[in-house]
Amino acid sequence: MNIHPVVKEISAIFSNQGKQVYLVGGAVRDLLRSRKAKDWDLATDALPDEVIAFFKEKSGPGGKPLGFVIPTGIKHGTVTVHFRGNEFEVTTFRADKGYSDGRRPDTVEFGVSIDEDLARRDFTMNAAAYKLPEGPLTDPFNGCADIKAKLIRSVGNPVERFAEDGLRPVRAMRFASQLGFQVDDAVLAAIPAALPLTAKVAPERMRDELDKIIMSPEPSAAFLLMEKTGLLELILPDLAACRGVDQKGFHRFDVLEHSLLACDFAARENAPREVRLAAIFHDLGKKTTRKLGDKGVWTFHQHEEESSRLAKEIMLNFRYPNAVMDKVCHLIEEHMFHYEDNWTDAAVRRFIIRAGEEDLPDLYALRRADAYGTAKTEPAPDFLLPLTRRVEKVLAGSRALSLKDLAVTGYDLKEAHVKPGKHMGIILNELLEAVIDDPSLNTREKLIQIAANINERYSV
Template structure:
């Protein structure tokens, strides 16, 4: 059953297993406290998806305390003092009081176990996460003013920012993430330390940096998080292509530089996400990150034209390559890399449609090239309009409405999502009397091209088209 401790706002709750676990540890003469994010989220009136506990018990003593009570436990995090526990539907982590520190030349934390809750809380990243509830009494322990900082929407560190970021440089990324997720203003001292120590982030593994970046982009205020990264120099380490945009005028010399334009596109793309039942449930990292990165090819392709204008020809292709390289360095999975880079590469494809219109074959190519990213591409393209010229904005919106209508009509007629050539490989070999080989692939590609240009045809027509093409090859 859900449980809400006294004094907390409605909207958040804790499972009864929290009380039960506290009593279990007390019966073994050990301290136990709910700590960090779950406590912070209680004050925000929301339920945390994670349950994190800290204790004076060692890993072996934790296992002894839960044996016979827990349904299962695992010690994959034993070296860091963490034991995982499953009780019913709840998954729990209990960690021995500790202090972490980074060796300047190492990517891995050196773990030292502590002796008290106070010692454990002072080593945590920020005051809003350095609060604990002693169990089973639910006594609040807040030695660093975390509640006051939450009310003031302020992000500070329990120790000095320099000490905190030396212990774990990834905390600088977390500061940007909390600015995005919780809308907190970063304390001036924290911001100064981030600026001075940004290069120290280089020792942190790409995987850990990536996870913080994803959470930041998917936050409620991603613009604030990205701005903080750029202003403090963290982005120069993590996403150097983004701060480079601040030094690039766009082709129309509008009121916004390319950097501000990209942030606005990201915000507008997020506004077009759907609920869980829609085609692009939010928060959607792929869409948001593609929006942020869609113009990163502009600094590399900027050209000053004779008439005084600026052009960025092929910045979409160059940007896709830069985005792919950056995501690979951050160890993103192949599917995410493919999806984001495809969107960056295609984000300019629509422009010109409103002036000249497209043939049905061009519409088919648009859908086929977008593939399973079509719904995201719709939203990215619409978001890429940030002009204050209302007539121009309306014209582009109406043109894209028309394109989507044509896609819908063709989709009903031709099943665009599954466009295939008129004939398959076996039929090609049978009609032409040829064995498997390169010629079959050439014929297949020719028929696919014909399908794109002319739409579906009857089997007899497809056979004639194939035979005529084959005769021309001889």
């Protein structure tokens, strides 16, 4: 295995103290897949207090400490070691006893072997360990064979594994989309019985898994498995309700399939998290806004507003940061724009203002994803090109897109005998509207004159 030099150096610290240390978890799995490891998690027979002492005493030139330890989960044998600019989660070999809360073990037993430690893990692909610094590999549950077969299989009985942590069924779905693996039939069959426990998982933990699914190469792989096992109805019922909501017209798929295709396209385009979330949520409101028109064609008037509302409820429930939630809802609300060549420059400026100049690239990305999901067809290379060119031309010219771009300020209006307060705010907004229609008006002299006329009108 291609072990990072710093990992070998940190392993020497344990070896010099007569302790065993193994590389475990995702790093082993990734290295066995010939991928670059991201997280270097370690397991050792050293107790947490011993690990803390190892690094407290380790120093470099001039006596400066090379690392420090944070007791992140010391009750369960886990500390986080910061060493040479890297972070390592180090856990003492342990056996877990009882999971009354469906999340953490009631008691932890230290002093067990590496094989016993691996027996408490979720899936076989995560239950192999590489003894540092030079091996051998310990693989008591044939995780290597499952990795080669691209199979997600539980360590032992999946019903028992899921009873220990209600998030594990969702993790199985996430790994399927992240790694492109198949989920073992026994694992899938065990999920429905685990749903009551999954329902108790903390929103923040669920959000983190959903984010990892969204950011995977193919999010739909996870969501379709979630639908099959009942997880989607439990976790995202508004999304699950989109199944069977036909759209007709240019749409080849129901709303759920369309949304999954849009999200997959956004993933392929390497779009940011907010765009991917907007893609999966952008049509949630179609179920409740759908009406059959006179010509037998479904309509979904103002579904973007309802979709934004539902997306906000979902993200509030999962404790998303306000900035993420606001961005996603904004993209959903604005995704239904329809550009026509007869738009005036003023109309283009108003589109920029409404969409937000800084959000235009993400809004374009969402619209491309939406278009792909209509018929599973790549958008034409010049898709949106007429609009983007118009936008670029307008932005290269007038910058009067907000009050701060006006050639006058409230102080200028005050000098022109406009009283401060709400009245002044109204006049400033009218000046902005005038400049949006005709940027040539954005001079101090012209705006003062317009303001005087408006002020006189309001005075009358």
